[in-house]
Amino acid sequence: MSVTLSDNVLSPSQLNALARSLLEDAFPVVLVEGELCNLSRPASGHLYFGLKDGRAQVRCALFRPKSQWLRFQPRDGLHVLARGRLTLYEARGDYQLILDSLEEAGEGALRRAFDALKARLQAEGLFDEARKRPLPAWPRRLGLITSPSGAAVRDVLSVLARRFPLVEVDVLPVPVQGDAAAAQIRSMLERAGAGGRYDALVLARGGGSLEDLWAFNDEALVRAIASAPVPVVSAVGHETDFTLADFAADLRAPTPSVAAELLVPNAVDVATRVRGLHQRLGVLHLQQLRERMQRADRASLRLQALRPQARLQALRERKRQAMRRLHAAWQARDAGLRARLRHADAVLRATRPERRLAVLGQRLAALGARPQAAIARRLQRDALRLGGIARSLQAVSPLATVARGYAILRHPDGRVVRGIGDAAPGDPLSALVGDGELRVRVEGADG
Structure with a gap:
């Protein structure tokens, strides 16, 4: 059989390029879930592996730096969810996936659901700090909602007994994992809050994966926490674990043990404070006692000063002093009047009428001739003036x-x-x- 060459004959590189173009156009972005196999990480930092199921596998590549951003440690046999572009490596004709992201299969879906629900509840204001309530300073009774067989309940009870033995703790048993856990936790939370028995409620659970803690991301439970009538403390997982219950609670504790420390005061600190208050109370008591004794002494002195005998004695003394002042005043007044009388007598003797009349007579005799002389001088002066006026008139008279x-x-x-x-x-x-x-x-x- 002979073969005839024509324009439809392709070279391997042309064929691979055409296949690559067809693959990339037909499958721009794909999501593939499978099991890791043949995992290798050369010095370049790229990650090469295969994704397989029970019947087939596909080669994958996750290039640096995306391979360094993974939130888990890839290993053979791990079930993952890969997102990327389907392409073909032309040099060898290998069909492969070039990945943009890689995450654990179960947790990736849950993480997306977690983020979506968190964004929606946050937009409603369910996580606002303004609506969170302060914890009671001196709680008398706490409700611990947790699994009775877990390590969290032992940690919480141990810390509470060590720090503040006076607080009463009721363990409210619920499952903390599984499909029915969220509904039972919510029901217990609502019953405990409605009973009015507890000053605060604690949701406690040990660490685990996102799937293990998923009951605390239930929307109905989160809303029940936000609307609880008493403060709610969320102590779910370890320090790096976050659930929606943490955001809705009035306080999020990194661990159940820390929640117990935040809820109650330290007995040592309380004892120190009580001793300080006791000492201060003693000082205040002594101070008040001294003040009361001083007031009693002053009252006793006033009482003694106000008794009838003392008052009569005081009045007699005042009368004697008043009589002495009156006698002294009369003596001073009498002496003044006598002095004035002696002065008036001396003045009267110095100015008696006979002597005054004699002096006035002498003055009258001396002044008797003075008016006649003054009149004569005045007449002579007026005559001379009249003569001058007559001469002046005669000089100008028409006669x-x-x-x-x-x-x-x-x-x-x-x-x-x-x-x-x-x-x-x-x-x-x-x-x-x-x-x-x-x-x-x-x-x-x-x-």
Whole structure:
């Protein structure tokens, strides 16, 4: 049989490239669950292994640095969930998965459910710090919700007995693992909270995987914790384990033993504080006793001072003192009045009427001639002044002018003729001369 070459003949590299393209286009991202086998980690840090089930296997590669971010230690036989791209290694024609992530199969699904539920409850405000309540400072009775056969109950009871033996603890038995555990834990929590018997409730369980602790991620249980009428402490797992019950509880303890330490005070510290308070109480008692004794002493002194005999004695003493002050005041007043009387007598003797009249007579005799002399001097001065005024008047008097030969012409109404225009021909006038008055008539005027 002969073979004819044509355009459809492919080289191995072309075939592998075409197959790779077809695989990557048909399967962009796949999730494969299976068992690890043929695990190898060369010096490059890459991780090579196979995923198998009962009938087949597929080669896988997880390159660095994603291989260093794994949260578990891969080993042959471990059941895992792989996520990646289906491709083909062209150099050898090997069909394989190039992985983006790798996680344990059961835990990966649970982790996704955990994260989704946590985000939804957190968005509702169920985990807000503002709604969390403080623990009681001195709890009298605690409810411990846990498995009665687990190590957690022994740890909690041991720590409580050592730190604060006075607290009462009721172990409320529930299963802490399995499908029915969440419902029974929630039922016990609701009954214990509704009873009003406990000051706080503790959810306790030892460590385990995410699957082992899954009962404490139940949504109904988480809501019951958030709505519990008393504070709830979550002590589930070890320090690195977190459940949704931890976020909803009023306090999350890393371990059950730590929860017991956080719930009750240390008996040694309490005893030290009680001793300090006892000493302080004794000091305050002694101080109050001293104050009361001082008050009693003062009251006794006041009582003695206020008894009738003492009051009468005090009044008599006050009367004697008042009489002494009154007698001294009268003596001082009498002495003052006597001194004033002696002074008045001396003044009166020094100013008796006979002597005063004699002195006044002498003064009158001395002053008798003084008014007449003053009057004579005043009259002489006034006469001289009058003569000067008369001479001044005589100098300016029109009569003096008339006496020298002049005359004053006047109309009958008294108007003085001062010029020819003041009189008309025929006007009667009077002419005042030195020794009398003449009646004249105007005949004419020469200007």
